[in-house]
Amino acid sequence: MIDALIWVILIPLLGGLVAVLFPRIAGITGILSTAGMVFACLVLIKLVADSGPQVYLVGGWSAGLGISLYADGLSSLFLLMTAMIALAVSIYASSYFRQSHLRLHYWPLWLLLLSALSALLLASDLFNIYVTLELLGISAVALTALDGKRPAVEAAVRYLVLGLLGSLGFLAGVALLYAAYGSLDLATLATRIQPGAASWAAAALMTAGLMIKTALFPMHFWLPPAHANAPAPVSAALSALVVKAAFYLVLRLWLDLFGVSLSGGVSTLIGLLGAAAVLWGSWCALQAERLKVLAAYSTVAQIGYLFIFLALILEMPVGIPRDEAIAGLMLMALSHGFAKSAFFLSTGIIQQRQGHDRIKELAGAVQGMPVTTFTLALAGIALIGLPISGAFLGKWQLIDGALYLHDWLLALVVLAGSLLASAYIFRVLGQAFGNSPYPTKVLSIGMQEIPAMVLALIATLVLGLASGPIWPFLEVTVMSGRAGM
Amino acid sequence: MSFDNLLPVFIVMSSLVPGVMIFFLREGSHRIRTLLNLLGAFLKLLLVGIMIWGVFHERVYETQFLIAPGLEFRLHADALSVLFVTLSTVLWMVTTIYAIGYLENSPHRSRFFGFFSLCVTATVGLALAGNLFTFLIFYEVLTLVTYPLVAHRGTPEAIRGARIYLTYTLVGGAVLLFGIIWLKSLVGTVAFVQGGILGAVDPALYPQLKIIFLLLMIGLGVKAAIVPLHGWLPKAMVAPAPVSALLHAVAVVKAGAFGIIRVVYDVYGVEFAHELGLLIALGIAASITIIYGSLRALSQDNLKKRLAYSTISQVSYIALGASILGPVATIGGVVHLVHQGIMKITLFFAAGNYAETLGVHKISEMDGIGKRMPGTTLAFTMGALGMIGVPPVAGFITKWYLGVGALNAGVGQWILPVLLLSSLLNAAYFLPILYRAWFKESQGAWPDERIPAGGLETHGALLWPPIITAIMALAVGLLAAAPYSPLEWVQLIAYREYGQ
Numbered sequence: 001m002i003d004a005l006i007w008v009i010l011i012p013l014l015g016g017l018v019a020v021l022f023p024r025i026a027g028i029t030g031i032l033s034t035a036g037m038v039f040a041c042l043v044l045i046k047l048v049a050d051s052g053p054q055v056y057l058v059g060g061w062s063a064g065l066g067i068s069l070y071a072d073g074l075s076s077l078f079l080l081m082t083a084m085i086a087l088a089v090s091i092y093a094s095s096y097f098r099q100s101h102l103r104l105h106y107w108p109l110w111l112l113l114l115s116a117l118s119a120l121l122l123a124s125d126l127f128n129i130y131v132t133l134e135l136l137g138i139s140a141v142a143l144t145a146l147d148g149k150r151p152a153v154e155a156a157v158r159y160l161v162l163g164l165l166g167s168l169g170f171l172a173g174v175a176l177l178y179a180a181y182g183s184l185d186l187a188t189l190a191t192r193i194q195p196g197a198a199s200w201a202a203a204a205l206m207t208a209g210l211m212i213k214t215a216l217f218p219m220h221f222w223l224p225p226a227h228a229n230a231p232a233p234v235s236a237a238l239s240a241l242v243v244k245a246a247f248y249l250v251l252r253l254w255l256d257l258f259g260v261s262l263s264g265g266v267s268t269l270i271g272l273l274g275a276a277a278v279l280w281g282s283w284c285a286l287q288a289e290r291l292k293v294l295a296a297y298s299t300v301a302q303i304g305y306l307f308i309f310l311a312l313i314l315e316m317p318v319g320i321p322r323d324e325a326i327a328g329l330m331l332m333a334l335s336h337g338f339a340k341s342a343f344f345l346s347t348g349i350i351q352q353r354q355g356h357d358r359i360k361e362l363a364g365a366v367q368g369m370p371v372t373t374f375t376l377a378l379a380g381i382a383l384i385g386l387p388i389s390g391a392f393l394g395k396w397q398l399i400d401g402a403l404y405l406h407d408w409l410l411a412l413v414v415l416a417g418s419l420l421a422s423a424y425i426f427r428v429l430g431q432a433f434g435n436s437p438y439p440t441k442v443l444s445i446g447m448q449e450i451p452a453m454v455l456a457l458i459a460t461l462v463l464g465l466a467s468g469p470i471w472p473f474l475e476v477t478v479m480s481g482r483a484g485m
Numbered sequence: 486m487s488f489d490n491l492l493p494v495f496i497v498m499s500s501l502v503p504g505v506m507i508f509f510l511r512e513g514s515h516r517i518r519t520l521l522n523l524l525g526a527f528l529k530l531l532l533v534g535i536m537i538w539g540v541f542h543e544r545v546y547e548t549q550f551l552i553a554p555g556l557e558f559r560l561h562a563d564a565l566s567v568l569f570v571t572l573s574t575v576l577w578m579v580t581t582i583y584a585i586g587y588l589e590n591s592p593h594r595s596r597f598f599g600f601f602s603l604c605v606t607a608t609v610g611l612a613l614a615g616n617l618f619t620f621l622i623f624y625e626v627l628t629l630v631t632y633p634l635v636a637h638r639g640t641p642e643a644i645r646g647a648r649i650y651l652t653y654t655l656v657g658g659a660v661l662l663f664g665i666i667w668l669k670s671l672v673g674t675v676a677f678v679q680g681g682i683l684g685a686v687d688p689a690l691y692p693q694l695k696i697i698f699l700l701l702m703i704g705l706g707v708k709a710a711i712v713p714l715h716g717w718l719p720k721a722m723v724a725p726a727p728v729s730a731l732l733h734a735v736a737v738v739k740a741g742a743f744g745i746i747r748v749v750y751d752v753y754g755v756e757f758a759h760e761l762g763l764l765i766a767l768g769i770a771a772s773i774t775i776i777y778g779s780l781r782a783l784s785q786d787n788l789k790k791r792l793a794y795s796t797i798s799q800v801s802y803i804a805l806g807a808s809i810l811g812p813v814a815t816i817g818g819v820v821h822l823v824h825q826g827i828m829k830i831t832l833f834f835a836a837g838n839y840a841e842t843l844g845v846h847k848i849s850e851m852d853g854i855g856k857r858m859p860g861t862t863l864a865f866t867m868g869a870l871g872m873i874g875v876p877p878v879a880g881f882i883t884k885w886y887l888g889v890g891a892l893n894a895g896v897g898q899w900i901l902p903v904l905l906l907s908s909l910l911n912a913a914y915f916l917p918i919l920y921r922a923w924f925k926e927s928q929g930a931w932p933d934e935r936i937p938a939g940g941l942e943t944h945g946a947l948l949w950p951p952i953i954t955a956i957m958a959l960a961v962g963l964l965a966a967a968p969y970s971p972l973e974w975v976q977l978i979a980y981r982e983y984g985q
Binding site: 393396418 | 508550551552553554555556558596621622625626629632633636637638639643644647648651655656658659662663666667669670
């Protein structure tokens with residue numbers, strides 16, 4: 001049963017092959033593969049919950065020689081989120097690309113991206129992480145340029161260059177660590193790493209590289225054009241999953257590796273960058289003229305929250321408040337992933353129906369599509385962090401943590417960020433009221449509207465009310481991470 | 486889970502489920518919509534009846550589960566929540582009937598009634614909340630589900646009004662959130678407990694507790710429309726009349742006032758708040774609001790605007806009651822939660838009838854309206870007299886208890902003048918309306934007479950609700966001493982609070 005680990009990677013990879021060989025059944029293959037991923041992830045979650053972190057040695061080779069996979073609470077929850085969003089996006093995409101030749105390229109790339117993403121989340125040594133990071137980056141760039149139009153290609157090239165720069169920084173850090181400590185395995189490194197110039201340099205290079213990839217202010221400028229010009233299913237995946245994967249690595253590195261021995265000044269810097277990202281991203285979202293640009297800048301802001309969270313966690317001594325903060329961070333990340341993908345998918349529906357997504361001219365459009373509007377509203381609530389949503393509980397823990405550390409500034413930034421978010425979300429929702437005729441049908445494109453709405457409901461009602469069972473699981477498995485290996 | 490554990494959930498669900506179902510109805514299926522609405526309302530009323538009986542006999546109705554570490558979602562019925570739940574349920578039912586008549590043949594009714602039910606769901610939820618965390622959840626949800634109601638008409642003015650409403654309430658919500666988290670990080674709990682949770686707090690924390698109290702009052706004061714946080718309320722008057730009625734009588738404004746009562750009595754504890762000198766500050770803010778609202782009401786010619794400023798003034802009686810130490814003033818404040826609701830909803834129904842039937846929006850157009858619409862005007866008169874405090878209508882009871890309570894607490898020298906001045910002002914802005922309506926001759930044709938005077942002066946669904954609520958306003962005053970009257974019930978609350 002431990003094979004669940006490898007299946008999460010293999011299923012989309014095999015699906016991608018099928019999609020290349022038999023383009024006619026690519027859509028259904030995509031849906032089935034992602035459904036298989038969801039199932040494998042559920043099995044994995046159950047295993048982790050019952051018997052703690054899981055290790056799998058590919059081909060039976062031991063860690064030094066072969067590839068080993070590792071799953072704990074952190075990675076398995078990110079995986080589950082990935083699989084669920086992937087399933088919804090696949091169902092959506094099968095309808096979105098129905099008429100378009102783009103589907104020929106979309107499905108293989110999309111499934112390859114998912115495979116890379118799973119491998120990244122399960123990788124347990126730095127070299128594999130680097131390889132999967134590159135794989136993920138390349139497939140994401142290809143998807144960004146999917147429709148071949150000029151703005152999309154320009155954005156993709158910029159994305160490619162910056163992504164490579166980020167990977168390069170990461171690789172340099174990896175090399176430094178290997179030279180200093182003679183291992184790439186995270187668990188081994190965690191026991192050997194000492195404070196010193198090499199460790200600091202490696203931490204700085206790797207973190208900076210990942211910050212580019214996760215689009216933390218001020219390295220965010222590549223994100224809005226890339227996410228706003230890609231087709232909706234791609235934007236959803238990029239904003240909800242790909243950016244989040246880079247953040248996952250930051251989290252993993254600092255919680256498991258650097259955070260143990262390196263501390264001090266870093267957290268202040270991370271916190272300040274996060275705060276700046278929240279304010280700047282929200283402000284730009286407020287100015288945006290297009291719905292997709294708004295959504296993209298909102299991602300910049302949301303990444304800021306996650307970094308503020310990380311800064312607080314690094315300051316906290318090991319104990320219950322820290323565990324709760326980690327769980328809050330996870331909940332916020334999950335909530336944002338679901339909400340942002342729902343938001344982008346809804347945007348895509350509007351764009352397809354209207355031919356544009358200019359916010360000021362949306363009045364008629366959003367009124368004609370009540371389900372999509374409702375989805376936008378739910379996703380918006382999660383993005384703002386209002387109850388009932390997972391993000392609200394996350395935000396509560398965030399402010400709680402800031403007050404615990406007497407960090408008033410960060411607490412106020414979080415509040416200000418939420419208010420700015422309300423402003424940009426309701427700028428859109430305000431369009432939903434006007435005197436255009438009432439729609440005759442509640443549901444217009446079920447295959448697209450329902451997956452988006454389900455994602456939004458998960459972000460709000462499910463994570464906001466029923467996340468209770470996840471919390472203890474999160475705290476325990478994250479904390480008993482590699483240290484216990 | 487026994488029935489007692491689930492009763493609060495059922496009460497919340499009884500409007501949530503119909504509300505969600507209504508969203509999916511076709512615009513034309515008004516029969517099913519009406520049926521769903523009324524079924525929900527009757528079911529809720531029935532469940533509330535059971536709860537009233539149970540709480541009186543000291544049964545415990547409680548639902549709780551851990552939503553996150555240290556954060557408990559808790560619904561709990563005590564005498565105060567039952568009071569507010571009953572008020573919301575009864576007035577929701579009446580308003581629903583009114584709204585069915587009012588919105589006949591207008592567009593977007595499924596959306597309207599869906600959010601209308603959600604609005605009551607949120608109100609009932611915050612009435613039953615067992616701690617500040619749960620309260621906050623429903624408080625914010627209330628903001629969100631009221632927004633579409635205020636924006637309902639979809640005119641630029643309506644959308645602007647809704648945006649102003651949202652700006653005020655969301656900022657207030659953020660301040661409240663901050664205050665609650667701060668409080669929780671200091672004392673570890675934010676549960677509602679009779680007599681408060683801060684009795685044994687380290688005196689070194691007193692300064693922080695004072696700031697937190699201020700934050701909580703700002704957060705709640707936005708909805709309760711305490712000056713200078715009241716700016717949204719006159720702007721939100723662009724909403725359809727049933728929405729204004731519900732907003733002013735039960736949902737939004739009352740949610741704020743109810744929250745103030747909760748914080749003073751069940752979080753800080755009235756004696757502790759007094760000790761910290763917080764009550765006097767609250768009392769001053771409430772007094773200023775009472776006078777200011779009345780003064781502004783005087784100069785409004787638009788009837789709904791005058792009523793809006795009157796609400797600002799009247800709701801602060803509740804806060805004023807909470808700011809005076811002693812059971813008698815508590816009774817005056819808390820009972821006004823009910824009294825103001827019944828009277829104000831009557832006034833708004835009547836104003837809606839004038840606008841809908843005759844196109845009359847301004848007080849200067851109301852000459853002789855009593856002859857044309859005697860039933861509505863009679864109801865309006867009852868509400869207005871109650872607001873002024875003429876015995877035996879409900880408002881008199883409030884003012885009496887507030888006055889006696891102030892004397893008992895030794896603050897009569899400044900509370901009594903406030904009450905007196907406010908009553909004079911109330912008379913000054915209500916009596917001229919009554920004079921015009923009853924004693925002046927009509928100026929000729931009405932601005933926009935849409936519903937001809939047939940058998941009834943207007944639609945039955947529009948006429949009966951204000952008459953029913955007017956009778957209620959008279960009855961709760963006349964029969965104040967009867968068992969299960971609001972006054973009796975509030976005495977129960979006060980005695981439980983003061984432990985007598």
